[in-house]
Amino acid sequence: MPSHADFVERAPLRRMEPLAAHTTLRIGGPAEFFYEPQRPEDLAVVLDRLAADGVPARLLGGGANTLAPDGGVRGAVLHTGAMRRVFRDGEHGLRVWAGVTLPQLVRTAAESGLSGLEPLIGVPGQLGGALAMNAGSAAWGIWDEVVEVTVWNPQGGGSGGGAASRLEVLRRADCAPGYRDGRLGACIVLEALLRLTPSTPAAVRAEQERLLRRKNASQPVTLASAGCAFKNPAGDSAGRLVDAAGLKGARAGGAEISAVHANFVVNRGGATAADVRALLERAEREVLARFGVRLERELAIWPEPEPRISP
Ligand code: EPU
Numbered sequence: 001m002p003s004h005a006d007f008v009e010r011a012p013l014r015r016m017e018p019l020a021a022h023t024t025l026r027i028g029g030p031a032e033f034f035y036e037p038q039r040p041e042d043l044a045v046v047l048d049r050l051a052a053d054g055v056p057a058r059l060l061g062g063g064a065n066t067l068a069p070d071g072g073v074r075g076a077v078l079h080t081g082a083m084r085r086v087f088r089d090g091e092h093g094l095r096v097w098a099g100v101t102l103p104q105l106v107r108t109a110a111e112s113g114l115s116g117l118e119p120l121i122g123v124p125g126q127l128g129g130a131l132a133m134n135a136g137s138a139a140w141g142i143w144d145e146v147v148e149v150t151v152w153n154p155q156g157g158g159s160g161g162g163a164a165s166r167l168e169v170l171r172r173a174d175c176a177p178g179y180r181d182g183r184l185g186a187c188i189v190l191e192a193l194l195r196l197t198p199s200t201p202a203a204v205r206a207e208q209e210r211l212l213r214r215k216n217a218s219q220p221v222t223l224a225s226a227g228c229a230f231k232n233p234a235g236d237s238a239g240r241l242v243d244a245a246g247l248k249g250a251r252a253g254g255a256e257i258s259a260v261h262a263n264f265v266v267n268r269g270g271a272t273a274a275d276v277r278a279l280l281e282r283a284e285r286e287v288l289a290r291f292g293v294r295l296e297r298e299l300a301i302w303p304e305p306e307p308r309i310s311p
Pocket of ligand 1: 136137138218226227228229230231232237238239240241243260261262263298
């Protein structure tokens with residue numbers, strides 16, 4: 001058990017917290033230890049302490065793009081949901097904590113008359129996860145707007161120096177983000193500085209609304225999903241391929257390949273992680289057999305614990 005008593009004020013602890021309450025798919029068993037740090041420096045302190053105690057830790061941001069295990073998580077889950085502050089930085093910069101939700105971020109950008117983040121309209125999740133996976137549209141990713149990111153690096157200085165010894169500021173020029181992959185390795189995002197383009201609130205809102213209308217028409221926005229399940233293969237669309245394989249509406253238990261957009265798996269009620277894995281495997285098998293294309297998962301699939309966690 002982590003020696004949590006002395007940092008519980010920095011990061012309130014819950015025991016056996018159901019992850020289904022924190023994922024957009026509404027799936028996931030209990031986390032043995034569930035911490036909610038209040039500020040970036042608190043997250044670093046908790047990560048340092050868990051590392052020193054040898055307690056495995058997983059980061060959960062907005063719970064989008066994540067398939068949490070039915071059997072729960074052994075060790076600690078750190079939830080960034082309370083780290084929700086955004087600060088103006090100069091004329092067109094925003095300093096954003098990892099737990100700021102993408103809806104909050106696009107709203108702040110619009111209110112500030114700052115352009116650049118419009119493609120994130122309608123995307124669930126939080127800044128930390130968005131940077132880890134370079135969230136965005138097919139042709140644009142959030143890293144396009146990044147100046148620098150402050151991370152906790154598990155491979156950093158470590159012993160004796162406390163949390164600060166593992167903190168690093170990565171300049172955009174030193175990073176190599178790719179399509180749907182921030183390429184941060186095991187580093188954990190604490191906060192980021194974004195540099196946007198001066199515009200007006202009305203112009204930013206108009207562009208956001210235009211993109212939102214398009215998404216509302218083409219994606220199952222009102223159902224529980226984790227966003228796109230597969231990355232787009234070069235020059236093609238995973239949704240088009242799964243659709244052409246005839247899988248729209250295919251079911252496994254409570255999980256369904258959306259009839260609106262075939263790259264979304266939706267929870268029609270009572271879906272389990274095993275149901276979702278079964279559907280993903282079926283889509284991969286059939287797309288490979290019919291079109292010779294090996295789909296790559298965008299959805300982060302957390303491993304099932306053995307044995308499952310029980311209260
Ligand atoms: N299509 C079908 N059937 C489907 C779905 C799509 O034939 O069931 C066709 C569409 O008609 C279109 C093409 O496939 O010709 C591309 O579809 P769409 O415009 O919906 O874009 P996408 O490539 O499927 C990408 C991102 C989305 C992002 C949208 C809009 C990926 C994997 N997906 O989707 O990102 O919202 O562009 O910008 O890069 C996500 O990453 O989680 C995600 C939802």
